[in-house]
Amino acid sequence: MNKSPYLDDLQLKAELDRCLSCPAKPCMYSCPVHCCPQEFIKCAKEGDYAGAIKSITSNNPMGLTCGLICPEQFCMKACVRAKIDRPVRIPAIQAALVKKYRQKTSHKIPCSQRQSIAIVGAGPAGIAAAWALVQAGYKATIFEKSAHVGGALRLIPSARLPEGTIEDDWSYIQTLGEVSVCFNSTIDDPVALLKQEFAGVIMAIGDEELINLNIPGEEHIVPYTEYLAHPQRYARLPKIAIIGGGKVAFDCAMTAIDNHASDVTMLVRRALSDMKIDPSELQQLQQAKVHIEPMTKAACVQKEDKGYTLETISTTFVQGQWQEVPDSRHKRTGFDLIIKAIGSKSKPHITHPQVIYAGDCKNEGSTIVEALASGIKAADIITTTKSS
Ligand SMILES: Cc1cc2nc3c(=O)[nH]c(=O)nc-3n(C[C@H](O)[C@H](O)[C@H](O)COP(=O)(O)OP(=O)(O)OC[C@H]3O[C@@H](n4cnc5c(N)ncnc54)[C@H](O)[C@@H]3O)c2cc1C
Numbered sequence: 446m447n448k449s450p451y452l453d454d455l456q457l458k459a460e461l462d463r464c465l466s467c468p469a470k471p472c473m474y475s476c477p478v479h480c481c482p483q484e485f486i487k488c489a490k491e492g493d494y495a496g497a498i499k500s501i502t503s504n505n506p507m508g509l510t511c512g513l514i515c516p517e518q519f520c521m522k523a524c525v526r527a528k529i530d531r532p533v534r535i536p537a538i539q540a541a542l543v544k545k546y547r548q549k550t551s552h553k554i555p556c557s558q559r560q561s562i563a564i565v566g567a568g569p570a571g572i573a574a575a576w577a578l579v580q581a582g583y584k585a586t587i588f589e590k591s592a593h594v595g596g597a598l599r600l601i602p603s604a605r606l607p608e609g610t611i612e613d614d615w616s617y618i619q620t621l622g623e624v625s626v627c628f629n630s631t632i633d634d635p636v637a638l639l640k641q642e643f644a645g646v647i648m649a650i651g652d653e654e655l656i657n658l659n660i661p662g663e664e665h666i667v668p669y670t671e672y673l674a675h676p677q678r679y680a681r682l683p684k685i686a687i688i689g690g691g692k693v694a695f696d697c698a699m700t701a702i703d704n705h706a707s708d709v710t711m712l713v714r715r716a717l718s719d720m721k722i723d724p725s726e727l728q729q730l731q732q733a734k735v736h737i738e739p740m741t742k743a744a745c746v747q748k749e750d751k752g753y754t755l756e757t758i759s760t761t762f763v764q765g766q767w768q769e770v771p772d773s774r775h776k777r778t779g780f781d782l783i784i785k786a787i788g789s790k791s792k793p794h795i796t797h798p799q800v801i802y803a804g805d806c807k808n809e810g811s812t813i814v815e816a817l818a819s820g821i822k823a824a825d826i827i828t829t830t831k832s833s
């Protein structure tokens with residue numbers, strides 16, 4: 446079985462042929478960075494792969510990573526082909542083209558502006574800001590508290606985002622212009638950077654503060670950040686509960702399955718149709734025999750001699766909001782591990798005209814392509830202010 450996340454040549458051709466070349470380009474207008482599938486697919490169909498790559502990379506600095514993980518809610522949701530049978534698999538096409546045909550350029554964009562801009566955070570928003578600044582002729586310096594680029598993307602399991610993918614996009618960006626990165630550098634005071642050589646600061650620090658469930662026994666629950674960063678620490682635990690119903694919870698559930706768990710339950714506070722995962726991911730969970738319990742929330746965790754007991758409450762949607770169903774408490778016993786995958790929030794922001802926030806720290810819990818769009822917009826604000 447082909448386990449590669451990339452389309453092979455035949456699959457790529459078949460998928461390219463499905464595109465209707467819609468003149469109105471609805472797929473482009475639904476993409477937060479305005480990548481144009483209509484254009485890059487047309488180029489690829491005509492054998493103009495350089496043109497296809499130019500079309501993708503002129504709008505998207507992380508074309509490869511986006512191709513592998515962009516959710517279906519953007520370009521694919523707008524795809525007209527869905528009216529005939531099913532949408533064109535645009536992200537998969539994008540990933541296959543970039544993987545196969547993107548060449549690293551050796552022509553750096555010259556630094557035409559004397560000003561340097563600081564970017565705090567090397568996740569997608571920070572990377573996109575750096576890319577946009579370099580193209581506008583600015584020098585960009587990224588300060589990143591960890592030792593890697595990629596931010597939250599690094600928690601995505603390699604089955605979905607193979608190792609080296611982020612670096613592939615990153616090394617392409619570095620060939621374009623002067624971007625330096627200071628790793629292991631935590632910036633707590635962005636205004637201090639303005640007192641150094643920097644004319645502006647883009648804060649792209651993500652939303653790393655975990656949200657509390659505020660339930661008794663919460664200290665026994667393992668956060669997704671710990672679980673996904675070190676899954677081997679929790680290998681071979683048979684019975685696992687995951688609290689949450691989005692992409693992060695999906696990754697926790699599939700990691701648990703890969704880690705040989707035999708009984709994985711997802712507790713989802715809202716309805717099945719509200720889960721923020723693609724239909725294909727729901728199918729994967731079902732195939733892996735993950736029990737999904739919608740309209741159920743965690744109420745209490747207790748440590749027992751062996752494992753944990755989890756008490757849950759059913760929820761219902763009444764008068765525009767989710768409420769608890771009276772007398773619906775239910776005790777579930779024998780869990781070896783309970784994981785919290787309900788998202789996170791950003792640290793408080795400071796207000797300063799030369800400090801601009803971008804990405805998940807601005808629009809909590811978004812997607813890679815929205816974080817990229819936000820980083821590009823922040824760079825645009827800085828360059829427009831500086832040139833006016
Ligand atoms: C498990 C998981 C699965 C996901 N799956 C998908 C998916 O399938 N599709 C999708 O589109 N999106 C997905 N996402 C969401 C996506 O990863 C985020 O939306 C995106 O990474 C946000 O980018 P960002 O640059 O705003 O923030 P982040 O990626 O969080 O990057 C912030 C960076 O800032 C650094 N930083 C923080 N504070 C400081 C400081 N004070 N000084 C210096 N550096 C600092 C951090 O170390 C980090 O590198 C997933 C996220 C997770 C966690």
Ligand code: SF4
Binds near residue numbers: 464466470483524
């Ligand atoms: S909407 Fe779909 S079919 Fe139409 S151009 Fe875009 S990808 Fe092709």
Ligand code: SF4
Binds near residue numbers: 477505512520
């Ligand atoms: S960047 Fe993502 S959303 Fe935009 S066209 Fe490409 S795959 Fe679709």
